[in-house]
Amino acid sequence: MVDITISGLSKSFGRVNVFDGLDLEVKDRTYVCLLGPSGCGKSTLMRIISGLDSADRGEIRFDGKNVDNLTCAQRDVGMAFQNYALYPHLTVEGNLRFPLQAPMQKGRWTQQEMRARIGEIADLLQITPLLHRTINQLSGGQQQRVSLGRSLIRHPKVLLLDEPVTHLDARLRYAMRSELKRIHNVMETTTIHVTHDQQEALAMADLLVIMREGRIDQAAPAMEVYGDPATSFVASFLGDPPRSLLEVELGETSGAPVARINGVELKLSGKLGAVANAAPGRNAILALPARAFTAAQADEPGAVLDGTVRAHEMIEGAQRIVLDVSGQKVNLHSSAIRHVVIGDRLRVFAEASDGMLFEGATGLRLSAN
Amino acid sequence: MSQSRAARRAAFILISPAVLLLLALNVFPIGFAVFISLRHWSLSIVNPPRFAGLFNYQELTLDDRFINSLSVSATFVLIAILAELVLGFALAFVFNSKLKGLDTLRKLSLLPVMAMPLVVGLVWFYMLNENFGVINWFVTLFGAERLPFLTDSTLAMLSIALADIWQWTPFVTLVIFAALQSLPEYVFEAGRMDGLTEREIFWRITLPLLRPAIVVVLIIRAIDAVRMIDLVFMMTKGGPGGATEVLPWYLYTTGFQSFDLGYAGSMAVVMIIIVTLGAQVFVRQIANPEKGR
Known part of the structure; x- marks a missing residue:
């Protein structure tokens, strides 16, 4: 009271x-x-x-x-x-x-x-x-x-x-x-x-x-x-499995906004694109939910991330994989189960539409306006 | 069936050394003391010991010296234990406060406990000597008369108690201090949360939680104090006029100076009964602490 x-x-x-x-x-x-x-x-x-x-x-x-x-x-x-x-x-x-x-x-x-x-x-x-x-x-x-x-x-x-x-x-x-x-x-x-x-x-x-x-x-x-x-920490702290944080470089390819990770480009569409265009710096953090990632077959084209399996587990019929992509941790969650062993190489697609962008230096949320 | 018998035999074999030791060192001596106490058994006359029934016990009830030794023992135990508890308690709380240098002091404070009681008695005997003792030297420094520490009946009792307190207070401190250290901090925080003042916390939380430790230290010290003979032996030999003649000292002189073993035996049995009954009261206190109010 x-x-x-x-x-x-x-x-x-x-x-x-x-x-x-x-x-x-x-x-x-x-x-x-x-x-x-x-x-x-x-x-x-x-x-x-x-x-x-x-x-x-x-x-x-x-x-x-x-x-x-x-x-x-x-x-x-x-x-x-x-x-x-x-x-x-x-x-x-x-x-x-x-x-x-x-x-x-x-x-x-x-x-x-x-x-x-x-x-x-x-x-x-x-x-x-x-x-x-x-x-x-x-x-x-x-x-x-x-x-x-x-x-x-x-x-x-x-x-x-x-x-x-x-x-x-x-x-x-x-x-x-x-x-x-x-x-x-x-x-x-x-x-x-x-x-x-x-x-x-x-x-x-x-x-x-x-x-x-x-x-x-x-x-x-x-x-x-x-x-x-409000910050990248909050984004990565909540959610089960938590959102993955990727350090990216914002840029443009033929007029469309992209985020570059280890030289690979990820298209930023719609609102996220507008946010990226308005960003003050070029270094940013992209937070993506676990369902934004899907594992690619061995040599399927178009996969953007290439990582090493660090951990995997089965929870309620779905598979969770923790991937190490050149030092960055990526959480995958999918109901399509595949056989993996710790140490395996795995290539994944990423879908950025559900992502959020945060300022690289401060971790504060970036917005379009 | 055979397996359980083998297991039982193994159990018997395993506990037998302890049981044998207990029988030889505890049960047999007590039984033998009872046996002696039921006999006329004096080493100073040539007649062999003969059965006396409860004669020795009947004598005890008529023996003023015995009654006196009981009251002297009780007085000594009361004075010594009370002072040791109060002082020991206070010191434990001082040591428990987080002041610098107390750690060393705490270790040093245990030294008296390690000294041999006979030596403690001897040292205090010299220190309290009426004519050349260091304590009377201090007394005269302040312009006062020399005090007859060991020859005045009241002062003699206090002197022996003083030596005992000096030696055993650190032990009480140690036990209470250890108990204090093990009290969980959160209980005191809960007390503050519930709006208690520091004084209330002491009376309603600290003290009840220290109770088991207090009872234990009380039992140990009480049993020890009832048996105390070293200090009397070194400092007063029971004098002056029986003022410091504690039960063990009367028992010792009866048995080993007057050689009346039967009579001394009956005293020993009475003493065992007193100590056992006294300890029972305390032990029950630990076993069934009163239920919460």
Whole structure:
């Protein structure tokens, strides 16, 4: 129930700069997913929002009020830790009751109200039968629910989830996704969910924030990030299999725009051609989805890329191949299965119409205007 | 069938060395102590030992010196353990803070534990000597009167406790420090998240989590303190006037200076019972820690 504004946030641990001048705006009741590879600073950002860590520079405001000097409890945030962080010496009920008995809450709750609140949360998370167990009698999934319950029990204004479903098995992880969204809606909190699982993030986020090396590459609704990536990193990070990034040189052949890869020309038609014509430099990055590539027969003419098979696997009846094209990684995905061995030479056709172009030096998206 | 019998034989053979050692070193001596305690068995008279029933035990209940030794032992154990726990705890927390140089200090702090108790007793005996001890030299530096550390009944008890505390506090520190180091950082973060102050975190998280370590160190130290004889032997010989005559010392003098083995045996049996029962209470505390509130 709060807008979060982050501006100019900087943090370093010793000589390691985690991030420098980070800005982010989160509207009330948004479900935000922070997505990025390990070490991109997403957990650190969340710990700073929670108040467990403090930033070196910059500020965080909740509903316009600066919260830099407030403790976690004063900020009214609830956090579910990646490793659950339950109190091992208490029962499930004791863990849920704990936040209600903190000094700040003194006198706010009668015994009866506490019981009611615990019952309500236990119902919501379906852990009522577990209330009198000790923590070490619970499975990972149950511990995760208790941890979530403890973060929710005070009805915090902001809910922070640090890889909340990472340790669950695939089925439970899938079930918890809709569960989390449901809880988010019932509780009417502003939720920030840190994850490195792109499927999870794409499925859950109202606002998807892609982080890399301490920078926010893009913050937008999930489908917009997926369909309209702002940088080459975002383009290559999302998608399954991810899009391939090819370093190309833009040029023209008899008036038509082309992209040259290792001396081979790839025609850029339609919108992509217009983008290429408007590009400021000649070096660019072409991002292509896996289905843009098809493998060629041995000496079929017209194939543009010539690479070495680095990996291959079968997934749900389709074949995926990772190809090394003079140092550039190309992902293929096709339902036409062919026999390959690691180290094989493979020639592929490329179809550029679904591609996107990014500036070579900065990785920023190129557009026609 | 035959296979399971062979397996059982192998099991017996494998555990037999341990069982034999246990029988020879633990069970037999205890049994023999009970056997002695039921007899009139003195080395200073020519009559052979003869059966006495519970006579020796009956004597114990009437023996003021025995009752006194029990209360002296209890006093010593209480003073020493309490001080060691409080000091050891405080030191463990100091060592746990990330100050520079503490690492070396921590290693050095273990030295007293490695010293031989007899030597510790001897050194403290000289240091606390009323006339030429170094501690009284300090006392006179401040213009005070020399203190009769080992000849005043209250001071003598405190002196022995002091030597014991000096030697064993580092052990308590070590155990608590190790336990502190193994506490997961995230639990404290959860505590801060839940709005606890540092003091509340200590009372409601740290202390309950340290409980097993505290109970263990308490058992070890209590059993050790009940058995303590070295310091008394070196520093006071039970004096003045029985003020430091702990149970083991009375037992020792009865058995090996008055040569009344039967009577000493009954004391030994009583002591074993006290220590065992006391330890049971603590062990049960570890086995069934109270359920969460």
